[in-house]
Amino acid sequence: MKKSKVETAETRKRIIETAAAEFRQKGVQATRVADVMAAAGLTHGGFYRHFDSKEHLLTEACSTVMGNMETMATDAVEGGKRAFEQYVATYLSREFHETYGKGCPFATMGSELAHADEPTRQTLTEGFETWIALIARQSPEEEASAARADAIFKLSAMVGAVTMARIVDDEAFAQEILSQATARVLGKPAKAPRKRAAATALK
Amino acid sequence: MKKSKVETAETRKRIIETAAAEFRQKGVQATRVADVMAAAGLTHGGFYRHFDSKEHLLTEACSTVMGNMETMATDAVEGGKRAFEQYVATYLSREFHETYGKGCPFATMGSELAHADEPTRQTLTEGFETWIALIARQSPEEEASAARADAIFKLSAMVGAVTMARIVDDEAFAQEILSQATARVLGKPAKAPRKRAAATALK
DNA sequence: TGTACATCAGTGAACGCGCGTTCACTGATGTAC
DNA sequence: TGTACATCAGTGAACGCGCGTTCACTGATGTAC
Numbered sequence: 001m002k003k004s005k006v007e008t009a010e011t012r013k014r015i016i017e018t019a020a021a022e023f024r025q026k027g028v029q030a031t032r033v034a035d036v037m038a039a040a041g042l043t044h045g046g047f048y049r050h051f052d053s054k055e056h057l058l059t060e061a062c063s064t065v066m067g068n069m070e071t072m073a074t075d076a077v078e079g080g081k082r083a084f085e086q087y088v089a090t091y092l093s094r095e096f097h098e099t100y101g102k103g104c105p106f107a108t109m110g111s112e113l114a115h116a117d118e119p120t121r122q123t124l125t126e127g128f129e130t131w132i133a134l135i136a137r138q139s140p141e142e143e144a145s146a147a148r149a150d151a152i153f154k155l156s157a158m159v160g161a162v163t164m165a166r167i168v169d170d171e172a173f174a175q176e177i178l179s180q181a182t183a184r185v186l187g188k189p190a191k192a193p194r195k196r197a198a199a200t201a202l203k
Numbered sequence: 204m205k206k207s208k209v210e211t212a213e214t215r216k217r218i219i220e221t222a223a224a225e226f227r228q229k230g231v232q233a234t235r236v237a238d239v240m241a242a243a244g245l246t247h248g249g250f251y252r253h254f255d256s257k258e259h260l261l262t263e264a265c266s267t268v269m270g271n272m273e274t275m276a277t278d279a280v281e282g283g284k285r286a287f288e289q290y291v292a293t294y295l296s297r298e299f300h301e302t303y304g305k306g307c308p309f310a311t312m313g314s315e316l317a318h319a320d321e322p323t324r325q326t327l328t329e330g331f332e333t334w335i336a337l338i339a340r341q342s343p344e345e346e347a348s349a350a351r352a353d354a355i356f357k358l359s360a361m362v363g364a365v366t367m368a369r370i371v372d373d374e375a376f377a378q379e380i381l382s383q384a385t386a387r388v389l390g391k392p393a394k395a396p397r398k399r400a401a402a403t404a405l406k
Numbered sequence: 407t408g409t410a411c412a413t414c415a416g417t418g419a420a421c422g423c424g425c426g427t428t429c430a431c432t433g434a435t436g437t438a439c
Numbered sequence: 440t441g442t443a444c445a446t447c448a449g450t451g452a453a454c455g456c457g458c459g460t461t462c463a464c465t466g467a468t469g470t471a472c
Contacts (some may be wrong), residue, residue, distance in 0.1 A: 413468080427455090437443100
């Protein structure tokens with residue numbers, strides 16, 4: 001049953017993409033190697049022909065996802081103001097992070113990644129640097145260091161907003177968190193003030 | 204070996220506090236029930252006299268920690284401008300989240316909490332609401348809804364900054380993320396521009 | 407106040423399942439001659 | 440170009456360990472009378 005080099009490469013890629021989706025959807029530890037393989041249409045035994053370990057798969061998955069994130073950010077930055085605003089709105093949407101195969105690893109697996117091994121964290125660190133450099137090009141700040149500072153803060157805030165929106169067990173509250181972040185990051189007033197939240201806060 | 208009611212209550216409290224520390228330090232899944240019990244000076248068999256399950260312990264731990272978070276925030280808000288600035292600086296410090304027994308659950312276990320059970324998420328949601336209401340009192344915004352919006356964004360940004368700082372594998376970079384967040388949240392210029400980061404970004 | 411008995415916190419061994427990893431095997435690929 | 444053989448992707452069963460949970464037991468507490 002040996003496969004051709006092309007097929008092998010395609011299989012490997014498919015496993016990584018499946019894993020990238022499952023990791024983001026269910027979390028790192030909650031994702032089982034056997035589940036990933038099954039979702040990729042394979043049995044679990046063949047896993048170790050492609051990867052040394054589950055941890056290794058995580059590194060590869062993060063690498064692939066960061067690549068996608070960079071592509072999206074590049075398009076947004078090069079697409080002008082409208083495209084950038086759309087990009088931020090998409091990132092700060094419930095759907096983006098709830099859709100199988102999409103989402104940002106920092107927002108969906110953040111606290112687990114803090115305990116990942118060195119290769120994974122290095123990949124993520126480099127990916128974050130690249131992401132920052134891209135977003136800095138869209139900053140209203142003139143000076144490079146100020147633009148970088150601006151990008152660092154905005155991206156951290158975006159990650160935090162999605163993280164909080166996913167923890168909260170109230171859909172309206174989650175939306176409120178995301179809308180506020182969108183407004184602040186884009187420097188615009190939020191769409192609609194939210195009555196519900198204020199009421200709950202009174203409790 | 205039955206213990207008095209007072210002793211039992213003390214033991215339960217000790218287990219919860221130990222768990223709260225371990226969960227924040229190592230993550231939810233990486234924390235073993237037996238480890239918590241051992242760290243609390245007990246054997247694991249007695250765990251189920253106090254809790255239904257590990258998940259139940261997580262709920263209790265989150266509840267306790269949110270209580271601490273509220274106490275800290277209350278002191279900060281009632282202590283005037285200086286106290287509040289110190290509070291934000293402490294939250295956005297590496298030590299706070301690396302110290303055993305301290306740290307914010309959202310920043311240290313964020314992505315895992317998104318998959319927690321309903322009681323836990325409800326506890327966290329209520330805790331977040333309370334936290335927002337407290338911080339809103341310190342907001343420069345006059346109007347209540349604007350102050351609330353301000354608090355929501357700042358707290359999300361703080362959670363995101365700590366989350367990112369913990370993922371990144373470079374201490375200087377982590378500090379840069381935290382300083383930028385501190386500066387932005389407090390509306391002040393960052394302490395020192397960072398050379399290193401720009402250099403790395405060029406790579 | 408004293409006594410008998412039920413309760414139950416804590417122990418330590420054991421259970422049982424899940425999951426990452428290994429392994430013998432198959433048979434198609436691809437290479438050496 | 441054809442043939443023999445080594446390689447190795449994928450299979451499915453099995454391994455082995457870890458960890459949440461259960462359980463029989465102990466003996467101090469606390470309650471009923």
